[in-house]
Amino acid sequence: MIKNKKLLIVTLICFIGINTSYFWDSYAGVLFLPLALAGFITFVIAFLLLLRQIYMVVRERFADKSRLYTTIAITVLLALIVIEPFGIIDFEKLEGKSIFSAGYKGVASCSSALKLTADHKYFVRGVCFGVEHLSGTYTVANDTIRFNSPASGRSNGYYEFGVIKMLSNPPGSHIIGELRLYRSVKDSMPLPMGVTLNELTK
Structure with missing residues (x-):
């Protein structure tokens, strides 16, 4: 369960980073591309770990409510990243x-x-x-x-x-x-x- 919560925290940080990039990307300088690559890798890893969590939820027949709610939250965050990869708000x-x-x-x-x-x-x-x-x-x-x-x-x-x-x-x-x-x-x-x-x- 601790790993599941850590995954939620990492996913949330990735989501916040993407949705606030309008304010900080110019300060990153040459580090922007490495940060973007790191964010992409983090997303892929989070997605793969999410699949495992979904499997665990189904196997447990949704008995572990904490795991279920955390998995739903992670799914929503990753789905929003896929739907709006540049952020849900167009600050421009x-x-x-x-x-x-x-x-x-x-x-x-x-x-x-x-x-x-x-x-x-x-x-x-x-x-x-x-x-x-x-x-x-x-x-x-x-x-x-x-x-x-x-x-x-x-x-x-x-x-x-x-x-x-x-x-x-x-x-x-x-x-x-x-x-x-x-x-x-x-x-x-x-x-x-x-x-x-x-x-x-x-």
């Missing part, structure tokens, strides 16, 4: 409605996504051997978006401003323009992002 939706979005995909599956909301807040999520979050406020002047220093996140992913260039005849893909991000006015190698939504002028 709580950031606000997006009126501008752009993204970039580079080598080694590295990517970055920018989101602007109507209340003049920006959110950046970068993934490259780890996860990085940036957020702050912005202002718009003509085709230029100026980002204020991030209120949260690491400053190494910060760009001072971006210039929007919309396509007059966008291709059949979802890309409707380009956003070039500059770290400073002296930056000669801006980061190009494909614009997928632009309601800044509305």
Whole structure:
């Protein structure tokens, strides 16, 4: 029974870790991938041990109520992880409605996504051997978006401003323009992002 309760505790920790990753994944840095792998291995082991517990419950004809309730709790937690592997709450939706979005995909599956909301807040999520979050406020002047220093996140992913260039005849893909991000006015190698939504002028 002690092992069963330990399994419940481990499963609960895994469940909480997944559902709160929005708040801590950027602080993990390069440890994010090892932590994700460890979480996956933990899930597989927990699932296999759960099968054994289910067998024990059936063999005992549901006589051990403590084992039964613990097994049900573990089953529910693992099922929720399978159904919602990124968490049961989409915290990004709580950031606000997006009126501008752009993204970039580079080598080694590295990517970055920018989101602007109507209340003049920006959110950046970068993934490259780890996860990085940036957020702050912005202002718009003509085709230029100026980002204020991030209120949260690491400053190494910060760009001072971006210039929007919309396509007059966008291709059949979802890309409707380009956003070039500059770290400073002296930056000669801006980061190009494909614009997928632009309601800044509305």
